[in-house]
Amino acid sequence: PHQRSTYDFFMPQAMREDIQKKLYATQLVVPSTALPNIGEWYTLSPLDTSNKKNPTSFGYPSWLYKAYNARVAHYFALRRLEGFGLSSQLPLQKMNEWRKIRHPHIVSLHEAFTTRNFNDNSLVFVYDYYPCSKTLQEHYFPAGRYKSVVVSEDVLWSYISQITAALKMIHSHNLAARCIELSKIIVDNSRIRLAACGILDVTRFGLDNKPMQQLQQEDLFKFGSVMFALASGGTIPLPNDAAKARDLLNPKLSEKLKDTIVWLISPPRSLSEPKTLEEFASTIALQLCDYIQTAGLDNDEKGRILKMEVENGRIARLTMKLNAVLERGDLGLVKDWSEVGERYHLKLFRDYVFHRVDADGNPDLSIGHMISCLNKLDAGTEEHIQLITRDSETLIITTYREVRALLNRAFNELVKHSKNGAPGSQ
């Protein structure tokens, strides 16, 4: 067996930092007086990194904001189309289909609404928010960097597998992704997600009456164009001739990969034989197997770390409960509720866990002691503990099980007094 490193005992530093960076980005509010609140949407902050009004993707300039939804206590990404009004709900008809799609390689679309709070007609699409994501465009071709980029064979296959799985889901729901471009696919570590599904179904509604099959064919072509850009260095426009395109691909890539990209950007053999996602997927089945391996190993790694992190969760829950109860002051008709009755024991328990002193009266801040006490509290063990009143006059002997029962009673009393019931229940 291989040697065990520190990584086997703790969450790897890189993962912790990555998560913390994202938590921080989620919390961060760039104060912007220019941005309104809209109904249940608060603290909008811009996610766009450039300030340019760009109507390329949707036919209307679009802006992306992080926004807090007060009702569900969660952040979302709002895509606003500037100057787009709706005179009927008809163009939104595909929204109900899109809301059903939950896929690891598609950013979930929750709803769409119009608003005049930006002092114009705006249409807003509500997507899941992924802190710190970049678009493939930003990731591989950041503005001002013209050096051509080399994306490795493995990464390209991984992207192909992910987009194929996403399109399988979309096409089998009788939808088309429609917006597949470098600037509308977000990347986070090695994971990519289609980030702007559903919008063109609204903005192009009634303008072209292409049948769904044709839109799905176009998906395959757009998919191919994105892969062509990544596999050719991105600076070259896609030639009309697929054979010419092939010559522009990074010569180090395998023939299989080149064939795959060329297939995507080539026209169908005949109009009666349209290209389908199913046909495409069957040609890359072995690469899909490879991606299953990648995803599974990632899953195993996360599972392993979760196992190690289980302790923290219960400590957090318990200390929050304890803090909600202690030193609360009056509750309902009970004066000084936290200090009287059996809650007093909880206060002493808190002293026992957190306010320990050594023989000389100096603070003893051993985290081991705190964690071990809280774990025993969570387990409700029969072990005895001696709680001493502040005046050192009285000694109370109890068990962790009894303290746990006390804490639950006290907390439930708070819950009963609260309007919204148990925390998290709303």
Place this chain on the structure above:
Amino acid sequence: PHQRSTYDFFMPQAMREDIQKKLYATQLVVPSTALPNIGEWYTLSPLDTSNKKNPTSFGYPSWLYKAYNARVAHYFALRRLEGFGLSSQLPLQKMNEWRKIRHPHIVSLHEAFTTRNFNDNSLVFVYDYYPCSKTLQEHYFPAGRYKSVVVSEDVLWSYISQITAALKMIHSHNLAARCIELSKIIVDNSRIRLAACGILDVTRFGLDNKPMQQLQQEDLFKFGSVMFALASGGTIPLPNDAAKARDLLNPKLSEKLKDTIVWLISPPRSLSEPKTLEEFASTIALQLCDYIQTAGLDNDEKGRILKMEVENGRIARLTMKLNAVLERGDLGLVKDWSEVGERYHLKLFRDYVFHRVDADGNPDLSIGHMISCLNKLDAGTEEHIQLITRDSETLIITTYREVRALLNRAFNELVKHSKNGAPGSQ
């Protein structure tokens, strides 16, 4: 957007219990004086649930033990073949290949060695240990239960995708799984793993000189037999005639699934056209896409929970710190240290976070509020907060950054007064 439930803040109860069960099973040592230590392997405990000597799978009776490896401080599963001696290292030649395989649907094989510590010739294979796993045999056909089992279409496809991905890995390394049977595939929730790879390469060494291609063909047939058992209720022996076998499959299953199983158990069209894993995979490409979705959603879910656990980790750390500071009483020469000076602001901050009340004075126990405040505290954001004294007389306006600085100063003062210095350092 969907409503947020408690599950959005904490690891789901079922997952927590599952992890705890596994941690417990890993630690659990069934004392067995009959089992020896072997070199660096300690505290062997039997994993076999039945006590019968069964030579069916490998031609020798085999036993499975959990064992602790002292060098790497980790548990492994040892498979012992009873009465198997080696006169040369030649039969182990494929071991070096197997050691390289790391796959989410294959139990990793680390090494093999002979030992006389069981008072016989034994050959021992060292595999990764997966607590609480069952074999597919035990899971679907527990001894004494003859009721035929119905495995759903989705689950069957998921198993097919997982085994296909595993065989892709194995065959492309010029190996064959060889041992694919219900009792040698372990299952844990919806994840399956081939659990006995590499053994037959040793025990059958030199006995049959089948070319690798033929062994790989046999893999496909054995794969099909396992799926046939699961899709037919398991009580029926596999008929020689593939068409007859088809009639025995659960009639509720789709034609596509039936075709797939029949393909696996059918002989190749001709000897010159052997069946390959590649050909097979291409026929189930859409189902591989579905499995990529399943695996990715699982990954997202684990990632989401890891994020909460990191939050919990810092919440645990922060609340422990806060609790160590608040209501402490005297410190050194300072009377009522926790209540005086700038510590008073911390007390008010604690009220702000944990003792919120609604307009009617009822407790507001929103966990979202607590978590969000503590995250902002940890990040030290510039956001303003209004702290109100208990007598509602004074309003203090401060920022999370300032409160964080206060807390650190107060805690460091405690550390300075403590004998053992910073917590966790001992």
